[in-house]
Amino acid sequence: MSKYWQVSKTHMKAQLAWRADVIFNMIFTISRILFAYLLWGTVFQQGGTVGMFTFHGMLSYYIVSSFLSQLEMSDGISGEIHARIRNGTFSRYMVIPVGIEKYFMAMELGVVLFYLIFDLIAAAVWTVIFRIWFAFTTDPEILLSAVIMAILGMVFMVQLNFFLGLLTLKYQGIDTFLMIKSNLTALVTGTIIPLALFPEGVVNVMRILPFYYVTYLPSMLLTGMIPEEAFRGVVIILCWCLVMQIIIRRTWKKYRRKYDGVGI
Incomplete structure (x- = not known):
């Protein structure tokens, strides 16, 4: 476990070399x-509600969902794996004494921990500037469920991007897969x-997909809405991770033989 923590710390420190990225992330x-x-x-000029949201409830949702979506920074994993496999340097991950997937999860953890404080500051500042009556759950069980779900959601996204990167072992390019994933996650999260x-029928379909539980449902729970979905949501996203x-x-076992990289 300590070696993976070292990986996380290394990537956490590496973010200091790209300070402009921190600024752009907050912007x-x-x-x-x-x-x-x-x-x-x-x-909301005329007041009232839209769906189940008041104006301040809607802004609370956007603040939380923006915070969670900015923490999910695993998109680069698929690109990293794709580039390494194509140029023959993926071998570096095969010779180091760590599990490849766990290495990328540790890398993602380091990046998330680094940006966590900055995203919290950005969210807090705008809550004050816009004088939002910030809605946040006070139920400890719902809060715990939302946090667990958000963590599992980020784990799933790391898994998904790792899997898409591995598809390079079979396909020359994975741009189509990445485009589909990006468009789908932008809508369904x-x-x-x-x-x-959205219409109830559409939402019911989205509940089947794991992306529903990555950003949307944790944000709703944290802002005190639809608490009845908390337990079911944790179970479903956990099943998707498994x-x-x-x-x-199975993909790694089947296609790793096709890799013929050189160098590290």
């Missing part, structure tokens, strides 16, 4: 909240529009 978080403020401020505003792990192992 992106701020711009998303600002966009939500301007958009929903217009919608609820970072653009809260899924509660299924994804089986798929990864």
